Amino acid sequence: MNAARRIMLAGALCWSAATAFAADTPWTDKCTEQTRLFTGSAHQAAGLKCEDCHTADPKTQTAKDKQTIAESCAKCHADVRKMNPYGLPTDQLESYKTSKHGEALFSKGDQRVAVCTDCHGTHDILKVRSPEARTHPSNITDTCGRCHSNEKLMSQYKLPSDVVAKYKTSYHAHLVLKKGDFSAPTCVTCHGNHGAMPPGTKEVGQVCGKCHVRQRELFEKSPHAEAAAAGAGLFSECVSCHGNHAIQKASPELFQTSCIQCHAKDPKQLAVRTATVGLIRAAMYGYSQATTQVQAATIRGLPTDDDQLLLQEVKTQVTQLEALQHTLAMEQLKPIAAHADDLVRQTQADIAGLEKLEWWKRRGLIPVWAFLLSMAALFWAKRKQLES
Amino acid sequence: MNAQQPVSRQKFLDVLIGVGLAAWAAAFVAPVLTYVWPSQRRGPGTQTASAGKVNEFVEWQTKVVAVGSHPVIVVRTPQGFRAYSAICTHLGCIVGWDVVRHQIACPCHAGYFDINGRPVAGPPPRPLAEYGIAVVKGEVLVKST
Amino acid sequence: MSIYPKIRLWLNDRYDVATVEQFVDSQIHKPLPKETGFWHTFGSLSLFLFVNQIVTGVLLMIYYRPTTNTAFESVRYIMTKAHFGWLIRGLHAWGATLMILCVLIHMARTFFMGAYKKPRELTWVLGVAIFGCTVTFGFTGYLLPWNQLSYWATTVGTEITGAIPWAGQYLKTLLRGGEGVSGETLARFYVLHVVILPWALTGLIATHLFLMRVQGLATMVRFGEEKPIEKGHGVPFFPHHVLKEGVIFCLLIGALVTLIVLLPVELGEKADPFVTPEGIKPEWYFLSTYQLLKYFPKTIGLFVSLIPQVLLLLWPFIDRSPERNPHRRLWALGIGVVALVAALVFGLLGYISETTITWRGEKYELDVYAKPHKVCPAENGNAH
Ligand code: HEM
Ligand code: FES
Numbered sequence: 001m002n003a004a005r006r007i008m009l010a011g012a013l014c015w016s017a018a019t020a021f022a023a024d025t026p027w028t029d030k031c032t033e034q035t036r037l038f039t040g041s042a043h044q045a046a047g048l049k050c051e052d053c054h055t056a057d058p059k060t061q062t063a064k065d066k067q068t069i070a071e072s073c074a075k076c077h078a079d080v081r082k083m084n085p086y087g088l089p090t091d092q093l094e095s096y097k098t099s100k101h102g103e104a105l106f107s108k109g110d111q112r113v114a115v116c117t118d119c120h121g122t123h124d125i126l127k128v129r130s131p132e133a134r135t136h137p138s139n140i141t142d143t144c145g146r147c148h149s150n151e152k153l154m155s156q157y158k159l160p161s162d163v164v165a166k167y168k169t170s171y172h173a174h175l176v177l178k179k180g181d182f183s184a185p186t187c188v189t190c191h192g193n194h195g196a197m198p199p200g201t202k203e204v205g206q207v208c209g210k211c212h213v214r215q216r217e218l219f220e221k222s223p224h225a226e227a228a229a230a231g232a233g234l235f236s237e238c239v240s241c242h243g244n245h246a247i248q249k250a251s252p253e254l255f256q257t258s259c260i261q262c263h264a265k266d267p268k269q270l271a272v273r274t275a276t277v278g279l280i281r282a283a284m285y286g287y288s289q290a291t292t293q294v295q296a297a298t299i300r301g302l303p304t305d306d307d308q309l310l311l312q313e314v315k316t317q318v319t320q321l322e323a324l325q326h327t328l329a330m331e332q333l334k335p336i337a338a339h340a341d342d343l344v345r346q347t348q349a350d351i352a353g354l355e356k357l358e359w360w361k362r363r364g365l366i367p368v369w370a371f372l373l374s375m376a377a378l379f380w381a382k383r384k385q386l387e388s
Numbered sequence: 389m390n391a392q393q394p395v396s397r398q399k400f401l402d403v404l405i406g407v408g409l410a411a412w413a414a415a416f417v418a419p420v421l422t423y424v425w426p427s428q429r430r431g432p433g434t435q436t437a438s439a440g441k442v443n444e445f446v447e448w449q450t451k452v453v454a455v456g457s458h459p460v461i462v463v464r465t466p467q468g469f470r471a472y473s474a475i476c477t478h479l480g481c482i483v484g485w486d487v488v489r490h491q492i493a494c495p496c497h498a499g500y501f502d503i504n505g506r507p508v509a510g511p512p513p514r515p516l517a518e519y520g521i522a523v524v525k526g527e528v529l530v531k532s533t
Numbered sequence: 534m535s536i537y538p539k540i541r542l543w544l545n546d547r548y549d550v551a552t553v554e555q556f557v558d559s560q561i562h563k564p565l566p567k568e569t570g571f572w573h574t575f576g577s578l579s580l581f582l583f584v585n586q587i588v589t590g591v592l593l594m595i596y597y598r599p600t601t602n603t604a605f606e607s608v609r610y611i612m613t614k615a616h617f618g619w620l621i622r623g624l625h626a627w628g629a630t631l632m633i634l635c636v637l638i639h640m641a642r643t644f645f646m647g648a649y650k651k652p653r654e655l656t657w658v659l660g661v662a663i664f665g666c667t668v669t670f671g672f673t674g675y676l677l678p679w680n681q682l683s684y685w686a687t688t689v690g691t692e693i694t695g696a697i698p699w700a701g702q703y704l705k706t707l708l709r710g711g712e713g714v715s716g717e718t719l720a721r722f723y724v725l726h727v728v729i730l731p732w733a734l735t736g737l738i739a740t741h742l743f744l745m746r747v748q749g750l751a752t753m754v755r756f757g758e759e760k761p762i763e764k765g766h767g768v769p770f771f772p773h774h775v776l777k778e779g780v781i782f783c784l785l786i787g788a789l790v791t792l793i794v795l796l797p798v799e800l801g802e803k804a805d806p807f808v809t810p811e812g813i814k815p816e817w818y819f820l821s822t823y824q825l826l827k828y829f830p831k832t833i834g835l836f837v838s839l840i841p842q843v844l845l846l847l848w849p850f851i852d853r854s855p856e857r858n859p860h861r862r863l864w865a866l867g868i869g870v871v872a873l874v875a876a877l878v879f880g881l882l883g884y885i886s887e888t889t890i891t892w893r894g895e896k897y898e899l900d901v902y903a904k905p906h907k908v909c910p911a912e913n914g915n916a917h
């Protein structure tokens with residue numbers, strides 16, 4: 001192929017691509033990067049054309065301010081009639097206006113805040129559920145991070161710029177980013193998306209409780225719940241002990257580091273802590289001990305079916321304890337811990353019984369050898385007798 | 389020497405050896421026979437367990453039984469018996485029955501499963517695995533499928 | 534007792550009972566050379582253990598199910614539910630090990646006593662085939678419980694055939710019944726283990742014994758100078774020699790039962806093709822070959838490890854001097870001892886490779902070649 005033909009072919013391709021989107025608007029049939037990006041986007045799939053957004057040639061048009069952008073998206077996206085066929089909500093602009101982003105933009109004209117296109121993109125907008133979308137759970141953290149990890153920008157608002165980095169160390173992030181478990185929360189699960197706003201001290205429990213229903217329920221019954229209800233930043237529900245962005249998988253260690261933040265000089269409360277963590281630790285230890293024993297016995301080929309069932313029961317008790325301690329009610333924890341302890345003992349006794357049987361087998365070697373040796377002696381004697 | 393050796397002593401040795409060999413044979417045959425005799429009604433192929441008699445269950449009554457080393461929850465519904473793995477698909481607690489909600493309930497994080505084993509509330513991510521049920525001569529048998 | 538004459542009469546009307554009786558009698562009371570001692574019992578011990586494998590193997594087959602979903606579970610059933618299943622499985626698994634041990638000792642005995650020389654070359658060749666069959670029995674049987682160890686040892690073991698030039702990949706696929714070790718492999722190994730090998734071995738053993746009986750046991754006398762045993766000079770096979778064997782049997786069975794009880798055969802964890810356990814090693818009788826293979830590139834290693842086996846098979850045709858007495862066969866004696874020591878050393882190296890040992894208070898990690906690397910306490914867990 002010679003160069004001329006190649007150029008002609010490329011031109012023809014561009015032309016046909018451009019005309020596919022733009023019927024007769026003269027400025028769109030230039031071969032542009034935008035056309036390429038638009039190809040495959042959600043808007044292309046919906047049959048939109050360039051001039052549906054661009055009312056005039058973008059080259060001659062003055063740059064839009066972000067307010068105009070939001071309103072121009074809303075022309076369709078706030079129109080129930082237009083959105084209904086796609087099953088999309090129409091309240092994005094309304095809720096955006098209630099968000100910190102929206103407030104700053106609409107009341108102060110702040111052009112640095114995020115508007116629709118900052119998160120969704122422009123020509124290459126994709127549906128949230130497509131994995132390449134900037135708004136997909138696996139990408140959203142970085143999308144938020146484009147601004148919220150920018151120290152210079154965040155300092156202008158006196159906001160921390162390490163939240164995304166911290167989140168990425170969390171157990172939630174591990175689930176979303178490493179395990180691909182998209183039911184675990186990203187930024188928007190707690191802060192909202194269009195109505196982005198940090199949950200207040202009071203709402204935090206509600207936010208976490210969306211998923212951790214049982215823990216929330218139990219917490220509500222605890223003395224801590226009253227402290228939280230009293231407000232004044234005294235106690236920030238879940239966050240006070242578990243932290244927020246960098247949240248880790250909870251373990252008994254948490255009792256060592258978190259309780260003293262408020263109760264350092266409070267021996268009575270610390271005693272409750274010690275008792276609680278003691279119960280949980282003991283149950284966990286018993287469970288792991290029994291598990292090791294049962295596993296070893298199973299590998300050796302001892303009949304451990306029943307013990308494996310018992311272990312499952314113990315595990316149920318331990319897991320219940322972990323949830324139940326949110327009530328801080330020892331009288332509720334104690335019976336469960338006692339039950340776990342019982343079950344562990346039962347398992348260990350059972351394994352000991354199996355071991356006893358093994359012991360008897362070993363004991364049995366003595367008569368077996370006695371018999372075999374006397375038979376050997378008899379054979380020997382018989383042979384001697386025959387030889388003589 | 390041969391002539392002096394008392395015949396009775398020679399006989400005695402033969403008898404001892406004979407008895408010893410007979411004991412030996414018995415010690416071999418006995419374990420083999422017990423080994424061959426079925427130790428339970430079902431062999432190693434299918435794991436089956438009995439959940440008891442049909443008339444031990446009233447409607448909506450449940451029971452957790454062991455199939456091998458796996459707990460299984462058996463429910464009597466008006467349409468018949470259903471059985472599900474009793475290990476919660478969230479963190480593995482043993483589930484029970486919520487009399488009020490008529491649902492399988494997990495005690496640990498308040499996970500609920502409907503009567504088809506599907507999670508309907510709480511954190512469990514997957515349905516409970518279903519087990520087969522056969523009612524044979526009034527006995528409810530649970531088997532892994 | 535009193536019923537036998539009647540049966541004999543009935544049979545005698547139809548068959549020539551006297552000839553049969555005469556034959557059996559001559560076989561039972563066949564005189565053995567005076568030199569027949571304890572070392573001569575290892576052949577019958579091997580035979581006894583073979584019978585033990587057949588009997589316990591058949592018993593295991595009652596509950597064993599050779600599919601990937603049921604093999605491990607059925608062995609667990611044998612171990613935990615079936616009455617005395619642990620004993621039957623123990624007899625079979627430890628019996629296998631002892632059988633190989635007895636066959637090895639038996640071979641060493643015939644080697645050092647020069648029993649393989651003319652006219653008994655074929656008895657020796659059959660013996661080597663029997664040894665091969667026995668080891669293959671062990672290799673195929675090891676997979677059957679379908680646990681992690683057996684699965685991965687078989688994966689590594691069959692991988693080695695892939696190194697054979699030209700036909701290796703085909704052989705490997707044929708052996709495995711596919712790309713990797715799978716249910717197909719299990720089925721193949723099972724068929725080999727319970728149908729093909731038992732019959733092959735039965736045939737080989739029968740021929741081996743037949744030749745032994747026809748030619749009589751060898752003595753230390755140079756070949757060509759052997760004379761038939763004079764009447765009244767030999768030791769009758771029954772009851773004299775059998776009683777001697779009885780003594781050894783008692784000890785062997787004691788050892789077998791002791792091993793079963795004190796070092797029970799494990800059930801292990803079910804095979805998991807996605808999790809490779811650390812330090813996979815074959816059964817002890819493959820260790821020396823396995824270790825030897827590591828020091829050479831694949832194909833060369835295979836040929837190197839083949840040399841001793843070929844030598845073993847052809848030995849009676851290589852060493853053709855008439856002398857049997859080891860003192861006058863220093864050359865052969867030397868080779869035998871060196872071979873045994875080499876097998877022991879390589880086996881030991883294989884045993885300790887990929888482990889950590891403590892020597893004079895210092896910790897060493899041994900790599901695959903069993904070369905020690907000191908573990909410095911500061912950087913614990915790091916080799917070098
Ligand atoms: C000819 C009769 C034989 C039969 C019918 C037989 C059958 C079986 C069966 C069904 C198994 C699986 C059960 C188990 O793993 O415990 C097995 C395993 C095994 N067999 Fe055999 N076998 C025979 C002979 C032999 C011989 C001659 C040897 C070796 C010298 C041998 C070595 C083994 C070994 C090493 C295992 C694995 C043992 C274990 O890990 O439990 N078998 N055999
Ligand atoms: S373990 Fe069942 S809900 Fe958490």
